[in-house]
Amino acid sequence: xxxxxxxxxxSAASKGILLNDQGMQASxxxxxxxxxxxxxxxxxxxxxxxxxxxxxxxxxxxxTGYGSTLVAFADEVKPDMVCHGKxxxxxxxxxxxxxxxxxxxxxVLHIDGHGSMHNFLLSGKCAGGSGRILQVIAKVLxxxxxEIGELSLKSKKRIDFSTGCAVFAESEAISRLSQEVTKEDxxxxxxxxxxxxxxxxxxxxxxxxxxxxxxxxxxxxxxVQALKEVRNQDILVPPNPHMTAALGAAxxxxxxxxxxxxx
Amino acid sequence: MADEKKEVKxxxxxxxxxxxxxxxxxxxxxxxxxxxxxxxxxxxxxxxFIVCHHEEIFRAMDVVPVWTENFAGICGAKRxxxxxLQRAESLGLSRSLCTYALCGIGFDQWxxxxxxxxxxxxxxxxxxxxxxxxxxxxxxDPRSKWYQASQQFMPDVPIYNIDLPYxxxxxxxxxxxxxxxxxxxxxxxxxxLVTFLEEQTxxxxxxxxxxxxxxxxxxxxxxxxxxxxxxxAVPCPMGTGDAMNTMVPINFMMATQQAYDFxxxxxxxxxxxxxxxxxxxxxxxxxxxWGGGLPAWFALTDFNYFNSKGASFPVETTYRMVAPLNxxxxxxxxxxxxxxxxxxxxxxxxxxDKAKKRPGSEPDVERLINRIEExxxxxxxxxxxxxxxxxxxxxxxxxxxxxxIYKPIPVFVTGKGGKKExxxxxxxxxxxxxxxxxxxxxxxxxxxxxxxxxxxxxxSIRLNRAA
Numbered sequence: 001x002x003x004x005x006x007x008x009x010x011s012a013a014s015k016g017i018l019l020n021d022q023g024m025q026a027s028x029x030x031x032x033x034x035x036x037x038x039x040x041x042x043x044x045x046x047x048x049x050x051x052x053x054x055x056x057x058x059x060x061x062x063x064t065g066y067g068s069t070l071v072a073f074a075d076e077v078k079p080d081m082v083c084h085g086k087x088x089x090x091x092x093x094x095x096x097x098x099x100x101x102x103x104x105x106x107x108v109l110h111i112d113g114h115g116s117m118h119n120f121l122l123s124g125k126c127a128g129g130s131g132r133i134l135q136v137i138a139k140v141l142x143x144x145x146x147e148i149g150e151l152s153l154k155s156k157k158r159i160d161f162s163t164g165c166a167v168f169a170e171s172e173a174i175s176r177l178s179q180e181v182t183k184e185d186x187x188x189x190x191x192x193x194x195x196x197x198x199x200x201x202x203x204x205x206x207x208x209x210x211x212x213x214x215x216x217x218x219x220x221x222x223x224v225q226a227l228k229e230v231r232n233q234d235i236l237v238p239p240n241p242h243m244t245a246a247l248g249a250a251x252x253x254x255x256x257x258x259x260x261x262x263x
Numbered sequence: 264m265a266d267e268k269k270e271v272k273x274x275x276x277x278x279x280x281x282x283x284x285x286x287x288x289x290x291x292x293x294x295x296x297x298x299x300x301x302x303x304x305x306x307x308x309x310x311x312f313i314v315c316h317h318e319e320i321f322r323a324m325d326v327v328p329v330w331t332e333n334f335a336g337i338c339g340a341k342r343x344x345x346x347x348l349q350r351a352e353s354l355g356l357s358r359s360l361c362t363y364a365l366c367g368i369g370f371d372q373w374x375x376x377x378x379x380x381x382x383x384x385x386x387x388x389x390x391x392x393x394x395x396x397x398x399x400x401x402x403x404d405p406r407s408k409w410y411q412a413s414q415q416f417m418p419d420v421p422i423y424n425i426d427l428p429y430x431x432x433x434x435x436x437x438x439x440x441x442x443x444x445x446x447x448x449x450x451x452x453x454x455x456l457v458t459f460l461e462e463q464t465x466x467x468x469x470x471x472x473x474x475x476x477x478x479x480x481x482x483x484x485x486x487x488x489x490x491x492x493x494x495x496a497v498p499c500p501m502g503t504g505d506a507m508n509t510m511v512p513i514n515f516m517m518a519t520q521q522a523y524d525f526x527x528x529x530x531x532x533x534x535x536x537x538x539x540x541x542x543x544x545x546x547x548x549x550x551x552x553w554g555g556g557l558p559a560w561f562a563l564t565d566f567n568y569f570n571s572k573g574a575s576f577p578v579e580t581t582y583r584m585v586a587p588l589n590x591x592x593x594x595x596x597x598x599x600x601x602x603x604x605x606x607x608x609x610x611x612x613x614x615x616d617k618a619k620k621r622p623g624s625e626p627d628v629e630r631l632i633n634r635i636e637e638x639x640x641x642x643x644x645x646x647x648x649x650x651x652x653x654x655x656x657x658x659x660x661x662x663x664x665x666x667x668i669y670k671p672i673p674v675f676v677t678g679k680g681g682k683k684e685x686x687x688x689x690x691x692x693x694x695x696x697x698x699x700x701x702x703x704x705x706x707x708x709x710x711x712x713x714x715x716x717x718x719x720x721x722x723s724i725r726l727n728r729a730a
Binding site: 066078079080081082105112113114116117118119120121122204206 | 659666674676677688689691692694708709712713715716717719720723724726727
């Protein structure tokens with residue numbers, strides 16, 4: 001039985017999925033660290049260890065993400081948006097617009113029923129409107145980044161957070177804390193400001209229904225809720241939304257394998 | 264004071280045509296020529312802006328134009344703009360202003376402070392002018408403000424401003440109802456420029472010579488149209504990367520025999536390439552349009568990156584500042600000044616009638632649609648240069664309108680009842696983001712990631728396109 005590997009080396013976190021024609025066999029994620037080559041090797045090793053497989057049994061590997069070109073053992077490198085499209089479509093076939101809130105960028109893409117991308121838009125070089133701001137604030141508030149979504153939903157009096165800039169957000173948060181604003185209200189305000197920025201990107205390209213949110217930002221329930229409120233519409237979130245690019249990469253690897261067999 | 268170290272030299276862009284490759288030395292000689300003119304002191308030197316239809320007047324009066332946007336672009340292309348931008352910032356000017364203007368102002372301040380060219384000035388530097396001709400035209404705001412700022416460091420150098428308006432597009436109005444008024448006004452403006460130049464040069468305008476130069480320009484306009492039309496060929500023999508070089512004779516050398524001869528040679532070269540079936544890229548897979556925005560002058564090698572993916576750029580809207588004169592509905596006149604004013608109006612209103620015929624269209628969008636069809640375009644690429652506000656604002660809107668009213672791609676989709684349906688989609692588009700010369704706004708990794716994703720999109724559409 002053929003196994004394929006999809007590997008997503010992101011700027012903050014890296015993920016891998018081992019797949020065969022029965023479905024997903026193993027998944028793994030870890031911080032990307034400073035050495036992307038080493039991280040890729042680590043992911044492969046971990047997935048093989050989980051499934052008790054050997055390297056020779058992996059028939060094809062597709063790499064994606066910020067550090068994808070450094071994955072020396074990859075057979076193919078694909079843009080992460082292409083992989084997100086494939087991954088989301090396999091989990092939520094009705095989705096036509098995907099919002100990926102990553103560490104450094106937010107991306108919006110339109111896909112067809114097969115997960116093929118036919119238009120997209122990225123946020124600019126500035127990290128404003130991306131997930132990085134959430135990590136910055138988590139550090140300021142001394143909370144884990146995984147906790148900020150739930151905290152935000154407990155807000156009773158959301159503040160107006162004036163910036164979506166990752167740099168200015170830190171100083172604004174500190175000054176708000178000195179005014180005795182609660183963590184919950186501050187986070188709700190931040191989520192709303194971030195959601196507004198993401199929404200302006202979404203509006204630039206337009207929306208085709210259904211809409212899904214993926215990437216690390218989609219694990220933050222507070223941010224998802226804020227975006228739903230700003231857009232006044234439902235937004236689907238697949239299980240493990242941060243893994244969809246790795247999943248898509250694995251699916252593309254599987255497709256590549258089939259093409260190879262057919263030819 | 265700002266860090267005044269030079270930046271790292273850029274890699275040279277590979278050109279598809281010999282003509283484009285010849286532009287670098289041509290521009291260098293052009294800059295050297297201005298320095299020579301200054302040293303000899305026989306001709307007056309004027310700072311000025313491109314696309315003002317006044318080159319013929321300058322050349323008829325033997326005034327040497329210094330195209331200040333050109334010099335800033337050279338600094339950007341040589342990745343040597345940052346020290347001049349930092350100079351301007353240290354004077355209190357914001358980086359969010361036009362970076363061409365900032366670069367020029369920073370350079371002028373430095374040159375005036377030293378009393379000589381700044382160290383290692385690109386290609387010898389921008390020469391001190393005798394006067395500055397600014398423009399209050401609608402194209403962009405620095406055209407009237409830039410020289411006022413530079414004048415702080417050169418208070419003895421006079422400024423003359425010409426105003427060049429044109430009637431804005433109104434769907435329910437014929438621009439010809441009002442353009443006589445515009446024409447009279449522009450003629451007055453241009454005659455005022457002649458008077459100013461006569462005062463400065465102590466010479467009278469030779470109108471026979473002016474007529475000859477206007478005729479030379481007109482012939483060059485038509486020749487450029489014929490030459491660029493050859494790029495409709497499949498495969499395309501010359502792309503936008505090269506056109507960012509061949510814009511030099513169009514924008515900086517009009518009304519010269521050299522510009523005319525340049526296009527004679529380019530036309531011949533393209534005809535030869537077409538006869539041999541030679542394209543800009545070896546295996547042309549995608550035909551793209553540069554749909555707007557000034558380029559990132561420091562990153563022209565990005566065009567080579569597109570080419571490496573099989574993408575060619577047969578057409579662009581940027582810097583194609585000509586239109587076929589025989590298709591302009593403008594009155595004939597023997598007065599060269601009046602003709603210049605009519606040509607100005609004819610150029611800026613060129614797409615008005617066509618745009619009115621298509622519901623929801625506007626002149627800029629109509630131009631895109633026509634180019635897409637004439638050049639068989641698969642996708643549109645635009646560049647949002649953050650400091651170029653005039654272009655920046657309109658680009659997104661143009662793309663929106665284009666997507667709204669023009670859906671040329673047939674695809675099959677599975678409808679709600681599971682039935683296969685044929686629908687039409689808009690052309691895919693890519694917006695690159697950085698600046699004209701501010702390299703701090705640019706990320707090579709991001710740009711290449713975007714290009715990669717765009718190519719994937721084009722490929723996906725190519726595969727899914729319904730027959």
